[in-house]
Amino acid sequence: MAVISRGFHGRRPTEEKLPPGQYVVHDFPVLSAGPTPVVRTEDWEFTLTTVAGDMHHWSWRDLTALPAERPTVDIHCVTKWSKFRTEWEGVSLDTLLDGIDLDGDYAMVQSYGGYTTDLPLEDLLDGRAWIAYRYDHEDLPAEHGGPARLLVPHLYFWKSAKWVNGIRLMDSDEPGFWEGLGYHEYGDPWREQRYQGD
Numbered sequence: 001m002a003v004i005s006r007g008f009h010g011r012r013p014t015e016e017k018l019p020p021g022q023y024v025v026h027d028f029p030v031l032s033a034g035p036t037p038v039v040r041t042e043d044w045e046f047t048l049t050t051v052a053g054d055m056h057h058w059s060w061r062d063l064t065a066l067p068a069e070r071p072t073v074d075i076h077c078v079t080k081w082s083k084f085r086t087e088w089e090g091v092s093l094d095t096l097l098d099g100i101d102l103d104g105d106y107a108m109v110q111s112y113g114g115y116t117t118d119l120p121l122e123d124l125l126d127g128r129a130w131i132a133y134r135y136d137h138e139d140l141p142a143e144h145g146g147p148a149r150l151l152v153p154h155l156y157f158w159k160s161a162k163w164v165n166g167i168r169l170m171d172s173d174e175p176g177f178w179e180g181l182g183y184h185e186y187g188d189p190w191r192e193q194r195y196q197g198d
């Protein structure tokens with residue numbers, strides 16, 4: 001009788017899922033450039049600003065009324081830790097932005113507390129980015145970005161802005177917080193784009 005463990009069958013070996021230069025962690029490190037802002041859900045607001053200057057707002061009630069998804073994804077921090085199969089719940093940016101006239105090719109993601117990060121608008125679409133408000137079946141803890149954070153797991157984790165509160169669309173790329181301090185403007189872990197020039 002063939003002995004094939006279901007749990008193993010179909011999964012890629014660990015090395016294939018680990019981008020170059022990364023190692024695996026089993027805890028969940030907290031990396032914050034400043035203090036953790038206290039944001040109550042009743043005060044939470046998310047604003048999309050288009051290049052044309054149109055503004056679209058979502059309250060917490062608006063956000064959580066939208067259909068949610070439960071992505072399980074690997075995350076990769078530029079400081080070299082990766083964490084496999086993290087479980088989130090939140091709203092896909094495709095769902096959030098559905099029906100809105102999007103202009104501009106780039107997005108500046110903005111957070112409570114002033115953190116920013118830039119990326120091409122298309123990287124927020126096609127099932128690749130979420131506004132996540134639950135982690136590991138619990139409300140997202142404040143230190144990990146609660147009440148809600150961006151989740152863009154195909155880029156280094158600094159692009160996944162914690163305490164997210166808006167996106168400003170732009171015609172051309174501008175550096176966000178870490179990008180202005182020398183981090184790569186795109187940040188693909190598989191191409192090891194850690195710093196400018198990588």
Ligand SMILES: Nc1nc2c(c(=O)[nH]1)N[C@H]1C(S)=C(S)[C@@H](COP(=O)(O)O)O[C@H]1N2
Nearest residue numbers: 029030031032033077111115144158161162
């Ligand atoms: N608002 C905000 N978002 C942020 C950061 C930050 O300092 N402020 N740090 C980034 C970095 S460098 C990483 S690796 C991840 C860390 O998320 P975690 O603390 O939940 O592990 O958040 C990213 N998002």
Ligand SMILES: [Mo]
Nearest residue numbers: 031077078158
């Ligand atoms: Mo990071």
